[in-house]
Amino acid sequence: MNGAPAFEAISRKVRSGEPLGRADGVYLYTEAPFHALGKLAHQVRTEKNGNRAYYVFKRYLNTTNICYAGCKFCSFAAHEKEARSYRMTAGDIVARACAEPADYDELHIVGGHDPKQTSLEYWIPVIEELHRRVPHVQLALFTAAEIDYMCKRARCTYEEGLRLLRDAGLTSLNGGGAEILVARVRKLVCPRKASAEEWLEVHRVAHRLGIKTNCTMLYGHVETIEERVEHLALLRELQAETGGFKCFVPLAFHPEGNDLEEYGWTGGIDDLRTIAVSRLMLDNIDHIKAYWISYGIKLAQLGLHFGADDIDGTVDNEQRIYREAGSTTDQSTPAQELKRAIKEAGFEPTRRNLLYAVMEPA
Numbered sequence: 001m002n003g004a005p006a007f008e009a010i011s012r013k014v015r016s017g018e019p020l021g022r023a024d025g026v027y028l029y030t031e032a033p034f035h036a037l038g039k040l041a042h043q044v045r046t047e048k049n050g051n052r053a054y055y056v057f058k059r060y061l062n063t064t065n066i067c068y069a070g071c072k073f074c075s076f077a078a079h080e081k082e083a084r085s086y087r088m089t090a091g092d093i094v095a096r097a098c099a100e101p102a103d104y105d106e107l108h109i110v111g112g113h114d115p116k117q118t119s120l121e122y123w124i125p126v127i128e129e130l131h132r133r134v135p136h137v138q139l140a141l142f143t144a145a146e147i148d149y150m151c152k153r154a155r156c157t158y159e160e161g162l163r164l165l166r167d168a169g170l171t172s173l174n175g176g177g178a179e180i181l182v183a184r185v186r187k188l189v190c191p192r193k194a195s196a197e198e199w200l201e202v203h204r205v206a207h208r209l210g211i212k213t214n215c216t217m218l219y220g221h222v223e224t225i226e227e228r229v230e231h232l233a234l235l236r237e238l239q240a241e242t243g244g245f246k247c248f249v250p251l252a253f254h255p256e257g258n259d260l261e262e263y264g265w266t267g268g269i270d271d272l273r274t275i276a277v278s279r280l281m282l283d284n285i286d287h288i289k290a291y292w293i294s295y296g297i298k299l300a301q302l303g304l305h306f307g308a309d310d311i312d313g314t315v316d317n318e319q320r321i322y323r324e325a326g327s328t329t330d331q332s333t334p335a336q337e338l339k340r341a342i343k344e345a346g347f348e349p350t351r352r353n354l355l356y357a358v359m360e361p362a
């Protein structure tokens with residue numbers, strides 16, 4: 001099949017601001033010429049964000065790995081009785097967040113579905129304390145799956161739970177837990193976690209309460225291309241309704257230490273194509289991230305040429321989720337290295353905060 005006419009038709013839609021449909025997305029994934037796809041995504045990225053490439057000063061805490069949800073792709077979760085299980089105390093969390101130098105802009109916290117930690121009762125005083133001790137730090141806390149877990153345990157609605165968290169000081173929800181928002185896939189890889197509808201509903205309610213959020217897609221395991229595209233289309237539709245997503249983060253599946261090892265690593269071409277297709281399908285989300293912790297700095301640099309405008313940020317050595325899934329990327333990179341990588345790729349390094357306000361360069 002000759003892809004050129006279809007690609008031209010899609011380019012015209014993109015140039016005229018018409019949203020792409022599911023068939024367009026499948027075509028872009030499976031047949032669109034690779035370089036032309038990257039070029040088109042780069043044009044859209046440049047129209048939205050100019051020559052900027054964003055990074056953030058961030059501290060990252062995985063506060064517990066105790067979790068019984070049993071997601072098949074997860075290398076991080078542990079049973080409480082396993083030697084490698086851990087649970088930070090509230091005091092540890094506050095101490096780590098406030099440790100000097102505390103001149104960072106975003107605190108990012110994700111944990112497991114831990115019956116003893118993942119509750120509104122546990123977190124509200126911790127958030128209040130964080131807000132009091134490091135008021136300049138914006139708090140990116142919990143995935144929608146964690147919110148679903150906490151609200152169900154507290155027997156409250158998402159709105160009631162999110163209101164309490166927002167009023168305590170939460171700035172934004174993290175984008176994780178989305179995996180692939182298709183029932184067939186979730187049944188295979190995360191049957192005990194929030195459903196696709198519940199994940200979307202948590203974000204819908206958060207947006208209604210003025211809480212901005214991120215969204216992700218964990219790709220490269222059991223899903224089909226059509227299911228990836230369905231996932232992107234659902235995100236686009238929710239964004240059209242609420243406008244509350246700041247950034248989309250494609251997350252490549254890492255295969256070590258989990259039940260889906262047979263699917264192996266994603267390839268660089270798939271990663272770049274995913275970034276580009278995301279940029280084109282999610283025309284109503286401002287930012288697409290090439291997450292260097294997942295891709296490594298070198299592929300993240302290329303991602304900036306395929307539609308991404310953000311590479312995430314400086315983190316200390318606490319990001320355990322990818323490390324335990326086999327990532328060999330150094331998890332700690334100073335700002336100078338991120339800026340160097342962005343400049344070398346031909347972009348203007350731009351320090352941002354969680355809500356994409358531009359900060360003074362470091």
Ligand code: SF4
Pocket residue numbers: 067068069070071074075076077111112113145190193
């Ligand atoms: S992905 Fe999250 S919810 Fe699923 S098993 Fe791992 S820690 Fe638990």
